[in-house]
Amino acid sequence: MQLNIEFMKRAFIASLGAVPITLELTFITMVVSSVLGFLLALKKMDKKKNRFVDAYISFVRGTPIVLQILFFYSLLPTTLNYVLNVVLGLGIKVFDIDPIIYAITVFCLNTTAILTEVFRSALSSIGYGQMEAALSVGMTNWQAMRWIIIPQGLISALPNICTTTVNVLKSTSLAYMMTVQDVMAVAKKEASYGYNYIEAYLVVLFIYIILCVVIQLIFREAEIIAAEYKRGRAVTQKTFSRRWSYVKVKKYT
Amino acid sequence: MLKLKNIHKSFGNNEILKGVDLEVKKGDIIVILGPSGSGKTTLLRSINFLEKADQGTMDFGDIHTSLAKASKKDIYNVRKRIGYVFQNYNLFANKTALENVTEGLIIAHKYPKEKARVKALNALRQVGLEDRADFYPSQLSGGQQQRVGIARAIVSEPEVVLFDEPTSALDPELVGEVLNVMKKLARAGITMIVVTHEMSFAESAANEVIFMDEGVVVEKGTPKEIFSHPKDPRTEQFLRRIINVDYQYAI
Amino acid sequence: MRPLHPSYILVAFVKIFPFITVTLATMAGTVFIGGFIGLLLASAKLSKNKVLAAISDTYVYVVRCIPSIVLLFIIYYGIPEFLQSFGISINDSSKWFFVITTFSILFSASMAEVMRSAYESVDKGQREAALASGMTEFQAFRRIVAPQAIAVALPNFANSLVKLMKEGSLSYTIGMVDVMGKGQLLIGLNQGSYGLETYIALALIYWILTLLIEKVIGEIEIRLSRGKRKVALGG
Numbered sequence: 001m002q003l004n005i006e007f008m009k010r011a012f013i014a015s016l017g018a019v020p021i022t023l024e025l026t027f028i029t030m031v032v033s034s035v036l037g038f039l040l041a042l043k044k045m046d047k048k049k050n051r052f053v054d055a056y057i058s059f060v061r062g063t064p065i066v067l068q069i070l071f072f073y074s075l076l077p078t079t080l081n082y083v084l085n086v087v088l089g090l091g092i093k094v095f096d097i098d099p100i101i102y103a104i105t106v107f108c109l110n111t112t113a114i115l116t117e118v119f120r121s122a123l124s125s126i127g128y129g130q131m132e133a134a135l136s137v138g139m140t141n142w143q144a145m146r147w148i149i150i151p152q153g154l155i156s157a158l159p160n161i162c163t164t165t166v167n168v169l170k171s172t173s174l175a176y177m178m179t180v181q182d183v184m185a186v187a188k189k190e191a192s193y194g195y196n197y198i199e200a201y202l203v204v205l206f207i208y209i210i211l212c213v214v215i216q217l218i219f220r221e222a223e224i225i226a227a228e229y230k231r232g233r234a235v236t237q238k239t240f241s242r243r244w245s246y247v248k249v250k251k252y253t
Numbered sequence: 254m255l256k257l258k259n260i261h262k263s264f265g266n267n268e269i270l271k272g273v274d275l276e277v278k279k280g281d282i283i284v285i286l287g288p289s290g291s292g293k294t295t296l297l298r299s300i301n302f303l304e305k306a307d308q309g310t311m312d313f314g315d316i317h318t319s320l321a322k323a324s325k326k327d328i329y330n331v332r333k334r335i336g337y338v339f340q341n342y343n344l345f346a347n348k349t350a351l352e353n354v355t356e357g358l359i360i361a362h363k364y365p366k367e368k369a370r371v372k373a374l375n376a377l378r379q380v381g382l383e384d385r386a387d388f389y390p391s392q393l394s395g396g397q398q399q400r401v402g403i404a405r406a407i408v409s410e411p412e413v414v415l416f417d418e419p420t421s422a423l424d425p426e427l428v429g430e431v432l433n434v435m436k437k438l439a440r441a442g443i444t445m446i447v448v449t450h451e452m453s454f455a456e457s458a459a460n461e462v463i464f465m466d467e468g469v470v471v472e473k474g475t476p477k478e479i480f481s482h483p484k485d486p487r488t489e490q491f492l493r494r495i496i497n498v499d500y501q502y503a504i
Numbered sequence: 505m506r507p508l509h510p511s512y513i514l515v516a517f518v519k520i521f522p523f524i525t526v527t528l529a530t531m532a533g534t535v536f537i538g539g540f541i542g543l544l545l546a547s548a549k550l551s552k553n554k555v556l557a558a559i560s561d562t563y564v565y566v567v568r569c570i571p572s573i574v575l576l577f578i579i580y581y582g583i584p585e586f587l588q589s590f591g592i593s594i595n596d597s598s599k600w601f602f603v604i605t606t607f608s609i610l611f612s613a614s615m616a617e618v619m620r621s622a623y624e625s626v627d628k629g630q631r632e633a634a635l636a637s638g639m640t641e642f643q644a645f646r647r648i649v650a651p652q653a654i655a656v657a658l659p660n661f662a663n664s665l666v667k668l669m670k671e672g673s674l675s676y677t678i679g680m681v682d683v684m685g686k687g688q689l690l691i692g693l694n695q696g697s698y699g700l701e702t703y704i705a706l707a708l709i710y711w712i713l714t715l716l717i718e719k720v721i722g723e724i725e726i727r728l729s730r731g732k733r734k735v736a737l738g739g
Contacts, residue, residue, distance in 0.1 A: 058715070059711060061666075062710060062711040062713075063670070063706075063714070064669075064673035064710055065670065067684070067706055070699075071704070166568070166569070170570070170572070171571070173571035173573050174571075184573075184574070198581045201577045201578045201581065201582075202578060204574050205570060205574050205575070208569060208570065212569030213569065301636055303632050303636065325640075329638060329640060332636060332637075332638045336636075337633075337636035339629060339632070339633060341627075341629055343629035343630060344633070345648050346627075347728075347729075356634075356637060357637025360637075360647055361637055361640075361643070409637075
């Protein structure tokens, strides 16, 4: 077996040009899904049962992402077209929309469900002890969430957020199915000229490994900073003096 | 009956045991005292090969071996003939109290099941837990778990039973039940080596008290000698501290 | 926009359903081979041999960075050429071979982690207590450590299994006719006209399988976690 090194170099450079698309897809998906997932997690913590949210999460976790992509990609454009143009008569050219919008939508639908679970388990891992302690010093439910539970929850969710990010990154290799011109699509196109598929996919593999390692390094750094923040916070001057003034006030009243 | 000579053990650059000798005769109740980090637990673990000592020899009945290069056969034989009670009980979490006691008999000592059961129930009766035979460790209190641990250690009628701080993980109100079981065993003539801070047990049950510090035996003697006339200032200081703590508890 | 034909969902469901056997068979093969490699990797990770541990760690780290579809394509295009250079020609119909190879590589990495963390979750006192009762290392592992580790590993194993099933659906891209592949064939046969209905049928099948896997393994876990249940008792 002889690998065409010349081609691999060419494909590598061509694919590198598509890395921003892959990263954009990953980044936007993570940001949007984090916000939505966090809100859903809070909602889940709050209320006893929400059948719809539960079914949505179960569905997303129970079906292959490739199926979700195929399903929504065959549903979204035609539905949008129908709603916008046939019902509302806006005359928007739906089929001209950048396919990355569809891709982001599908990935967000998927990732939001995953992150809801991540945040929920992180928040509930903080435990009743912390909540009760917060309530016992006179905080309201919301204050306890805001100052005690959520900051700790976010920190303990970091490793799982890292895993989710890596998984989203890997899933973006399927975006070519929605005609997004990401790393995979570009490499595939390069390969098709001379049937250099093995070389092309090896290049893609290499790029994904690098991206993945970089993302994990960033998260590891974030975890270290978060751990320091957690430790450092307990002894900052501010909290200390605040506690002290509280004692004084108590004394004199 | 059991003779250990010149035990050395280091963890990295930290030398925990610096040449300890120990001699145990049949029926001995030996209590080992000493501040934490003095090597008491490491000594017990080395005897049972849970820790491999770097140097030292063991004479145990017909077994004569170096501690560092003991054969598998010798190790298993020693373990079968020495019972061990852990500080954190270490009951098998997936087995009932009875199964905890029978497991070693059936697997290691090759007892038939029914015989093992009878023997195990007998051991549980000795520690007063016959009625808890079918309970899982998570359903038992700390004191009960430790008593099952003791039953597990004595069921095979070992020649020596090692107790590694058997009461230090227990709530104060549960210490008594475990000590009572141990005193009962002592009266029954079981040979024991006990690492503990319980002075009352040392005073009433031990025939020899060993004081260890920084990896060496500082002094040894009868409880009376050690408690009333300690020769070494380190022993005296340690005892005063322990007794002060007891005093504070009493208040 | 054309209306949905709910009745065709049922038609597609019935047509696809028998292909569950193909999906499950490839999964079983992958679990067997990938699980075995995972076991080797986990023991390498836990061994005192630093070189073995480093190799195993690197393997797991790298494999977790690989998108399934990329590896699948590399294996699909690469292995025949690789074997060709030794004069062995591999039949294109043996797609299950490519699929099982690909997913065994991926599955072994996650199993290595599952097994390692399960082993480490069992308190080391359990092993020591077993040794102190006179058991050999192997007896201690087999009777005391392994049963507890397996109970701990099961939920993660279920996750890995579900993930394997979902990722396995990508096999259709190299022409494997499993559940997903049959669905794609159906859509092709209908010239794409019942796409949505077929996808819904597929989604239902995968969803049901996922819930089933979780349920079954959950039941096994309950059986195995004897002694873990907490019962409030006086005294």
